[in-house]
Amino acid sequence: MALPALPVARGRNTGRPRAGMSAIERSRRRLYWPMLLPALLLMLLFYVVPILYAGWLSLHTWDGINELTWRGMDNYVQLAKDPIFIGSIANTLKILFVVGIITFVFAFALTMVLREMTGRKFVRSVLFFPTLINAMVFGIFAGFLFSPAGPVNKILALVGVQDPPKWLAQDNLFNLIMIVMIWSATGYFTTIIMSAVDQIPAYYYEAAGLDGAGPWTKFRHVTLPLAWDVISVCAVLWTMSSVKVFELILVFGGSTAQAPPTSTWATAVYVYQAAFGGGSREFGVSAAAAIVSLALVTVLTIGLRRMLRREAIEI
């Protein structure tokens, strides 16, 4: 997507040839729209139109089949008054910040350790492995591992713990969900950040080492600035994926196709439940909740981009 070497692509592109341009530049400008249009059309058709439609839907009452009835902003008022929706937003933010920060701290720590390790390619593959596993597997496996008479408690009993924690108790459920997320996301982001770190020439580290820099200083003054672009992209990726967390919660909390406990709902679960979960089939409310999540992720992403904006440093 980046077009670093083409000065024409920068600045205002009106597509209109101007006098005083070279022939090649003019033809390039003429091709601007034809090249852009297919992608633009697809994006309009599959992203923008559905979003606009969801916005339109969120102003109505709809059971999914019959005609829409105008409801104005009432769906949003309903959401604002619904303690379950407020709780879902709080959970989404917890996933975004708590899980996100811990994941990135782990990813950085691993990056620092792995940079100089022998066999790091292998270790990286091992770390990446959890990302490949479907969240469902964790949900089912955790139920087995942490059950009152399960392997974890049996091992604890062997080492003398007679009163083990109630792992799967409802209070712990959301924490357990967050732990699984950290576990599966760490490998993913470590892999991406590592690939950026691999591009940093070794002599920067050597030079820093000669100047007496320890691992932390090397990380702070060499790794971080030189991998900054990739890190900020990772942060945006995480923001977007955290708002979409859905199936893990559904599998962890929901037994036999029932809704998971509301204390574990994130906004995506709320959206699903409003439309398909209960007997209510409130597609309007569901659409409103989706629009609120979209607004949330947009604001957060823009904020994050601004916060992380720095001058790119060329290697």
Added chain:
Amino acid sequence: MTHPNAWLKVATGAILATSVAFAASGCTTTSAATDDSSKSLTYWSMWTETEPQAAVLKTSLDAFEKDTGIKVDVQWQGRKVLEKVTTGLLSGDVPDLVDQAYDKIGPALAATNQAADLAPVLAAKIPGEDGHTVADVIPAKYFDILPSYGGDVKNYMVPYSVSNVSVFYNKANTVAPTPPATWDELLANCQKAVEAKLGCIAADGDATWANSYWFDYLVNRNMGDGAFQKLMEDKTGAAWDDAGVLKSAQQIQELVDKGYIIKGYDASKYPEQQNAWAANKALYFLMGSWAPAETAKYAAEGFEYGAFNFPSTSAGSSNANDTLLFGFAVPKKAAHPEEAKEFIAYFSNKDRMSGISTDADNLAARPDVEAPAQLADVAGILAENETRLPTDGISSDIIDKGFNPTFDKLFLGKVSAEEYVKEAKAASIAYWNAKG
């Protein structure tokens, strides 16, 4: 400089052509499938092809095709079948026949006025049974309890399979072989179980849907039929002040406080404790009639499935039994509704419906079909008692959002009965306040 211009024309043409093709292909999906004039029947099933119920239905569908010449197109969609029907209703692509539980068909088809009236099916003669109509063989009470979900059609579903919720126990147990008829007897048996170092009641902390059967039944016994619905649908929350609510909550609290619920229930995932019950680690298990089939693999040697109706709490209390119905419905927009109705009557034949019992180990909707051995008690409970729907058939949205979160706290022993009533009342008011 004609080159780029020519190129531009080609490119624009290509893009236009693609977008037209896109639009065209978008249209074709909605306008297809109206050409078959011969008799046919499209059935979308709630079962997947490998389930025994599917085999039972398939046998009858094949026979139906042979007997009537109506070509049957069956799709084994699985439990989410109605979500597909809902999407299909928008594009006009709907099956002629569909099946699910009443609480799935109701909100999807009855509430939206998309279900055909099946009253004519009730009056239809069953092929192969001289003169009997569907209404003669399927009890009227099953139709009477169906909630309308605010729709216009009352008979939107004809059940072929029934489940009910009762307390299961091992008849071969030596701790308390006689089933209790009253709440006090149940508590006395629980005491015996605890003294014998056994759990009394099996439950999984995360299966709120099953645990809430206890409260739902207690409210029904203490406050009468329809009381649970009134409690949930009271927007002012005043119904929570009724003494019967506190009494029901206190009865749950007693089970928790006295350790009558199996140890570890508050940190287990369904069906962990269900299996523990089958392994004789607890005396009682309040569950739907699918419990024997689900636990068969885990059952202790010599386990004899028995069941009793939820005990009464006082002399005059209701004896209603929670019943769940599974059956057929016909979407209003179906292309071949008559064929669908014909099949419903065809499948209501005793021999054909008996496969539900003999092959699928479920209760058939016809009481004259003999129940599978492990459900003999359950069939008796169903026949002898009044019938009600779990949670009086109210929308599961209220249950999920308004009821469950606070009920969990009571059942998991985190709040006292008094605190529970206060919190539940507030939660109920908040739910209705948000609904506006």
